[in-house]
Amino acid sequence: MEDTSKLQTNIQINPIQSHMPRMSVELSAEELLKEQKLPFPFFRPLSQRKENTWVISLFVILHLIAFAATMIINDCWSNSHGLCALKPLGRFSFQPLSENPLLGPSASALDEMGALRLRYLAKDQEFWRVFTSPCLHAGLFHLIINLSCVIFVGIHLEQEFGPSRIGVIYILSALTGSLVAAMFLQDRPSVASSSTLFGLLGAMLSGLIRNWKFYAKKFATLVAFCAILMLNFVLGLMPYVNNFSNIGGFISGFLLGFVLLFKPQLGKMYQNKGGLFEYDVKHSVKLKQKLDRPVLRSISLVIFSLLLAGVIMAVVQGINMNKYCAWCQYIDCVPIKWWTCGSKMTHCETMANSEHLTLTCSGNGKFTVFPFVSFSQARIEDLCNLICS
Known part of the structure; x- marks a missing residue:
């Protein structure tokens, strides 16, 4: 009997090669965005990276310093012989509410600190006030409300879109708002610090419109936007707060938002997805941001440039829009029994x-x-x- 030969089975496993086509990184990124939308920055927790908010923090500190300097110059305790509100504060006490309903300095103190006023721009040609008025606040109530809204809106936008772009919007909105206010001046001091907040609100609205498909909770965002806008616009109807600067700041921020606010945090999103799209998406998104909606960005930039050039020429030429619009004064200040909006020369x-x-x-x-x-x-x-x- 023949010896049964042992079977030797050699099993060879060949790797299965995938013939599936490689998906486009950009297409995958877009599909992922559509499936998982981001809440607007207001409804997301703030990042732990504090360096992302240095621009807004710097501006807030400068506003606080300017207000403290205004109260030192005001010195109600000495200049008004103690006829002040909150007398225990001494030199930092405020003018009575009958004089300043926003609990702040006197009109002469605001003039000395660089507030806008018709006589100083039309007669004395003190155009430097265009740059100082956005740093001033009319009173403690104005300071608290304005800076609280700036911090709430600004820090979220800065962490979402970066400090450089938000800083540019902040400064240009302040300048444009102050120039628009200079075209509607009355013979009473007014400050333009709220123009920066309205610039951020305008940029927020254009950023929301531009990135509409990437955001969730859009209705809640619009409700928060309208609440902040209306609160500060009503505040602008009180003495010393210039509402025309708010309008100018909002328009400039709205236009600059279309120019500067790209799609939010795309590279960071995919980098946090386990590194699958870490390199390719990061670079493809940057390229797409640079080429995104060039017509809209170009038109917005041209309109903003024309607006800025126009208001500069109008202020230099000394154009007073109140001569052509008698009712426009009520956009800036509405007189009621608690305060007046007198702008006539008194003797x-x-x-x-x-x-x-x-x-x-x-x-x-x-x-x-x-x-x-x-x-x-x-x-x-x-x-x-x-x-x-």
């Missing part, structure tokens, strides 16, 4: 002795007797405006 007769100062308004005959005589000329003008209003 008071002064009578002083060793103990008392009597101011009598030449227009309506009203007078007030003060138990002090050492008022500065600027302070006498403030008091005269109150008596004549």
